[in-house]
Amino acid sequence: MSLSLFGFDTSTASKIFEKIFTGIIHKEPVNVYTSNPTYQEVVKLSNSLELVAKPFLADIVLADSHNEIPKNYNGVIFTTNVSVFQTCQNTIGAFYWEHGRPKIYFLKQRLEIKKILLHETLKRYIVIKLP
Amino acid sequence: MEELLDTFVHNSDLSIKTRLQNAGNVIVFTREEIEMMQARNLKGILKSLPMLSYRENRLGIPDPFYILQDLPFNSNSIRIYIDNQEVTSASYGSGLFFIGDIDIGFVDHIEVYSLNPSFEYSTEPAKYLIKLYSKVAQRDKGIKATLNYGNRGFNQEAIQYASVAEKISSFAYLSRVDDHRKTYQSFDHTLSKDKKQYYFFGTLNNKEHHLQIQSLENERDLFIGLSTDARPNLAQNKVRYHHVGYENYTVENLKLRVVAESSASKFLLSNDKELFRVSSHDELLTVDTQYRWHKTEKNELTIGSKIRYKHFITDQLQRNGFDFPDLEFDRQTISTLYFEDHYALTPQWLLTLGKQISKVHNNSEVKDDTLHLDRVGVVYSDHQWVSKTFFHNSEFLIEPYLYTTSGFVIKHHIEPEKVSNITHEFQYKKDAYECHVVLGYSKIKNMPTKISNGEIKNITDTLFQHFYYVDFQYEMDLYNSLYFGFSYVKNSNFDDLNDFNQYKSTIRLLDKLGRFDISNEIIYFRDTLPESYYFNRFETTFPNKNYFDYSTGVRYRYSDSLNFSLKGENLLDRAYNDYFERGRRNPLTKKWQYIDILQASPIEKRIYCGVEYFF
Numbered sequence: 001m002s003l004s005l006f007g008f009d010t011s012t013a014s015k016i017f018e019k020i021f022t023g024i025i026h027k028e029p030v031n032v033y034t035s036n037p038t039y040q041e042v043v044k045l046s047n048s049l050e051l052v053a054k055p056f057l058a059d060i061v062l063a064d065s066h067n068e069i070p071k072n073y074n075g076v077i078f079t080t081n082v083s084v085f086q087t088c089q090n091t092i093g094a095f096y097w098e099h100g101r102p103k104i105y106f107l108k109q110r111l112e113i114k115k116i117l118l119h120e121t122l123k124r125y126i127v128i129k130l131p
Numbered sequence: 132m133e134e135l136l137d138t139f140v141h142n143s144d145l146s147i148k149t150r151l152q153n154a155g156n157v158i159v160f161t162r163e164e165i166e167m168m169q170a171r172n173l174k175g176i177l178k179s180l181p182m183l184s185y186r187e188n189r190l191g192i193p194d195p196f197y198i199l200q201d202l203p204f205n206s207n208s209i210r211i212y213i214d215n216q217e218v219t220s221a222s223y224g225s226g227l228f229f230i231g232d233i234d235i236g237f238v239d240h241i242e243v244y245s246l247n248p249s250f251e252y253s254t255e256p257a258k259y260l261i262k263l264y265s266k267v268a269q270r271d272k273g274i275k276a277t278l279n280y281g282n283r284g285f286n287q288e289a290i291q292y293a294s295v296a297e298k299i300s301s302f303a304y305l306s307r308v309d310d311h312r313k314t315y316q317s318f319d320h321t322l323s324k325d326k327k328q329y330y331f332f333g334t335l336n337n338k339e340h341h342l343q344i345q346s347l348e349n350e351r352d353l354f355i356g357l358s359t360d361a362r363p364n365l366a367q368n369k370v371r372y373h374h375v376g377y378e379n380y381t382v383e384n385l386k387l388r389v390v391a392e393s394s395a396s397k398f399l400l401s402n403d404k405e406l407f408r409v410s411s412h413d414e415l416l417t418v419d420t421q422y423r424w425h426k427t428e429k430n431e432l433t434i435g436s437k438i439r440y441k442h443f444i445t446d447q448l449q450r451n452g453f454d455f456p457d458l459e460f461d462r463q464t465i466s467t468l469y470f471e472d473h474y475a476l477t478p479q480w481l482l483t484l485g486k487q488i489s490k491v492h493n494n495s496e497v498k499d500d501t502l503h504l505d506r507v508g509v510v511y512s513d514h515q516w517v518s519k520t521f522f523h524n525s526e527f528l529i530e531p532y533l534y535t536t537s538g539f540v541i542k543h544h545i546e547p548e549k550v551s552n553i554t555h556e557f558q559y560k561k562d563a564y565e566c567h568v569v570l571g572y573s574k575i576k577n578m579p580t581k582i583s584n585g586e587i588k589n590i591t592d593t594l595f596q597h598f599y600y601v602d603f604q605y606e607m608d609l610y611n612s613l614y615f616g617f618s619y620v621k622n623s624n625f626d627d628l629n630d631f632n633q634y635k636s637t638i639r640l641l642d643k644l645g646r647f648d649i650s651n652e653i654i655y656f657r658d659t660l661p662e663s664y665y666f667n668r669f670e671t672t673f674p675n676k677n678y679f680d681y682s683t684g685v686r687y688r689y690s691d692s693l694n695f696s697l698k699g700e701n702l703l704d705r706a707y708n709d710y711f712e713r714g715r716r717n718p719l720t721k722k723w724q725y726i727d728i729l730q731a732s733p734i735e736k737r738i739y740c741g742v743e744y745f746f
Contacts, residue, residue, distance in 0.1 A: 098272050104136075
């Protein structure tokens, strides 16, 4: 209906992912693949992110569940799901709610395997073990 | 980045407010507001509402519509839901009877609707509808322990657990409250409202199935109880309430909900002459289905049905050792059909029409009823302005307790209370400012009241109510906000009373300074009812006219996993009072021979300190 609005702050989420992804990949625009319709809107809203149609074209894949991880994909994955972060070895970081606050985590060991050097502003979110 | 995360939290809360425009006249308390206000209990929210106030009746039970009457409960037209499942009492109607002063640590945000909202939110006729939404496991993963202590020995302990697996999420909250309230000396007797409460709330959800479980045990001292001279020797109550609800969303646009509730209560009430023992248990089953049909781009039709089956069993109803005769009336079935049509006239204008019919079937000499609910609304909305006009016509069920408890005699049929009202709301929003103005008029027929011989009758006169409400919110920045609200309610033709008015104003300032969350709130209240009531009848003047409830709190976020809090409630000790008659009645005429007024505030002067730890 004309008056219904969404409960998800797409605009701020877009700015957050823009900072995260440019802080991981260090180029603009960052090519992002996601099959999730909500996060496709988030990516489209940013001038520094480019939504790509195929995973092999992407610098990074954004996944909200295990089903959204492309088959045989070995590149860099960022997730919004704690279970994906805990189990999928290609996932270098996560952004999700915990104790009523949105939290950002990067796992040091996986960053080293993927040879990723984070931007200075994101280094405070690096953890040495899975939360 | 941290500021962006703060904005994300803030706007996720606000988005809940904006999506409710076409639902009705609604006030939302976001999670951020609840946490900053340090509202430990539902009454901490109810007391801050415009027009409505938190009150406790002669039995010390939460009862916002209590006015002088000595009925065990007057607020059955205030309905309460948790996550789209109503909490109901088979005997008393509204679940506010059980959870009106519940620990709200499990609650994410609260919506309070005045009058009937869209049928998408509730299909129960209501003067007020309170919807509590529990925390979502996806947002609150982990374990949290909370300890709160207050003066007079108040203590509250709670533990919360939330987890998310690939397809299923679970949330559990367990709390214990040992509340030692202020005592009042009434002649040579001490009146107490002490309470022990154990409460469990749990959910198990996936995309298509929602399961909710609640379990509550309340043991409380019943303040004055049924003693007319406020000299109770015994006034105690123990209540157990259990709730299991299941919702299914497998079929797109179709909601199916089954809720089973049961409760058991024991009352023990005595004075020097009489001893009442009342024990009862209730069972309640509600099945409802709702289908939303998007007929066209502009038109959406909602149709639904609901069946509610109530079984209320009085196990013991005894006065001075003698049993009252068994009542045959112990079952009630309410079958409801409804539809609601939303039609978008233009992208800005929305027309909404709703109609509901309920058939009430009673199993004994209590007459069956047919209840109607009509709702018509026109909503205009653009980026800055919202204008809403709603017309409601509601008929309220006479809840079974009016027939079954306290030996009330069924001498004649009690007609359903009929309420017609029209409201208009303007809302203006620009940048950091938001303003609401609500104007309303109600006509109330057949209001039930208790007359001096204990019988329940309908008031024959039509009552009128005008109400106005203005509020203003200024978000100075992400971390500081100011709220001002003022409401005025004028009641006319109310029984044999003069017109009486209620004025209420709230100013609230919420600030975040570094790791500190600071709240300040002052509530002004004036009610001219007791002045006119007592002066007209007993030529007794009523001393207190203006009430101020000032509360302040500080929360210190020591780390991501540890918070400390300190709150002072009603620090001036001038919060509004409930007022109770006490004296002696003539045994023949039942009229008062002498009277004295006892005043007791439901909001006591309190200092709380607390700690929260996230594992």
